[in-house]
Structure formats: structure tokens, C-alpha cells
Amino acid sequence: MLEAERKQIIIDKLMKKKSIKVNELVEYFGVAKSTIRRDLDSLEASGVLKRTHGGAVLNENSIPATSYNEKEDPYIEEKKLIAKKAASLVKDNDVVCLNSSTVTILIAKEITAKNVTIVTNNLDVAIYISQKEGIDLVVTGGNFIHKHNSMEGPATVTQFSENRYNIAFIGTNGIDSKFGVCTYTSLEAESKKIIIKNSKKTFIVCEHTKFDNFGFKKVASLDEIDGIITDYKINKEILEKYSEKTDIIIASPDNAE
Structure with missing residues (x-):
């Protein structure tokens, strides 16, 4: 799987669950922890998520509100x-x-x-x-x-x-x-x-x-x-x-x- 495809799946999972763990992604993708950490670091730099201990949470500021107020x-x-x-x-x-x-x-x-x-x-x-x-x-x-x-x-x-x-x-x-x-x-x-x-x-x-x-x-x-x-x-x-x-x-x- 390409890096871009892996990152898109991570984003999709975060949009549904709001948070995710490194170990969960390692098991899902079958790759090393270091690979997942690099992906999360890259996505954090892009403003998509925020890193937490052992995982990441969705950056809510990057997602439009449910109904525009x-x-x-x-x-x-x-x-x-x-x-x-x-x-x-x-x-x-x-x-x-x-x-x-x-x-x-x-x-x-x-x-x-x-x-x-x-x-x-x-x-x-x-x-x-x-x-x-x-x-x-x-x-x-x-x-x-x-x-x-x-x-x-x-x-x-x-x-x-x-x-x-x-x-x-x-x-x-x-x-x-x-x-x-x-x-x-x-x-x-x-x-x-x-x-x-x-x-x-x-x-x-x-x-x-x-x-x-x-x-x-x-x-x-x-x-x-x-x-x-x-x-x-x-x-x-x-x-x-x-x-x-x-x-x-x-x-x-x-x-x-």
C-alpha cells in the first residue's frame, strides 16, 4: 500500500472515531510502529490531527461544522x-x-x-x-x-x-x-x-x-x-x-x- 493511501485511511478512521492508537494502526496495516509514527507526524504537520501519547486525535478545527451557524x-x-x-x-x-x-x-x-x-x-x-x-x-x-x-x-x-x-x-x-x-x-x-x-x-x-x-x-x-x-x-x-x-x-x- 502506498503512503498516500495509508494516510487517507488514517484520516477516514479519525473522522469516524475522533481518536486512534498507534498499535491499532500497526495491526490494521501490518507495518512497523516507526512507519505509523512517521505518518502521524506528517499528518500533524498538515494540521489534520494532533499527536497524543500512543496515538492521535482529530484536529476538529480542520473539519467544517455539522451545520453552518x-x-x-x-x-x-x-x-x-x-x-x-x-x-x-x-x-x-x-x-x-x-x-x-x-x-x-x-x-x-x-x-x-x-x-x-x-x-x-x-x-x-x-x-x-x-x-x-x-x-x-x-x-x-x-x-x-x-x-x-x-x-x-x-x-x-x-x-x-x-x-x-x-x-x-x-x-x-x-x-x-x-x-x-x-x-x-x-x-x-x-x-x-x-x-x-x-x-x-x-x-x-x-x-x-x-x-x-x-x-x-x-x-x-x-x-x-x-x-x-x-x-x-x-x-x-x-x-x-x-x-x-x-x-x-x-x-x-x-x-x-
């Missing part, structure tokens, strides 16, 4: 600015893809363009869009992921692949200047990859804290996307570094709309 989001004001800026890029008659994320939920609230078609795998997005007149809504099928309130899996990827999009907005767990746009699960990575492939323009939407964060699964290199929409609190050095890789669109109170 704006009042409990410490970056809600930044995300609202990003959402307004993103929505301003949607034109009348566009076919728009909104992947599952907290920011895309907010984008759904802000879209004002007419005769738009929205394709999404997130049920919260679908609820907000369904309340708007003059917008066609397409919700993908797939396996329901309760934690994200979204659909993922082979059926989701297939249905995303059957459409072409004028513009797509995708959330992320982290962005690394070399590795690119990241997420933590294969399910999410595959659906995001096909969206990027089928979109004329693709923008990553995320607050400033997602930069220089390394997720386990690669979604895309920075030269495969059209830009990143983020908030005005981004560090100047980080802004300069990433601006060399792709377009960075800054959302601020002065220019969000």
Missing part, C-alpha cells in the same frame, strides 16, 4: 465580504457551480443576477437558492455527508461532469504556494477537480487564514485556477507571494459589492 463563525464578517465580491462576478444567464463550503453558502444569499442556473452539491446552498425567483437550481445526487450537509461520491462527480459552467466558486481547507489548493478527503477532492475542469472560470473563495495551510489531498495547482477571492486582512508578504502564482482578489468593506 453564522453567529458562531469567528470569520463571518470576512466571509460575507468575500461572498459579496464573488456574487458580483456572476452575470445574467450564467451557469454557476457552487461547491460545498461555508463561503459558497453565503454566496448563494448574495447572487442577484437574473436567469442564472446554479448547480450545487450543498443542501444549504440549495435552500437559499430555492427562495430566489428567476434562478434554476440543480442539486447533485450522491452519498449524503451529514457533517457537511452535502452530497459527495462517484454519483456526485458524474453529475458535475455532465455540465459546463461559466463560473465556479470552490471552498478550500488550505492553500499552499507550492502544493496548491488542498482538502482533507478524496471525496471532496474528486468533485472539486471535475468542477475546475468543466468551468470557464474558477475562483477559490476563502478567508485569509487558509493561506499557507497544507491539506492532505491536492485539488489543483494555483495555475489551474483563475484566482482566489479573499479578505483584506491577508498578510502583505503572503499576498505578494501568492500574487506571483495566481490573481488575488481582495474583498474589503469598500469594494465588496
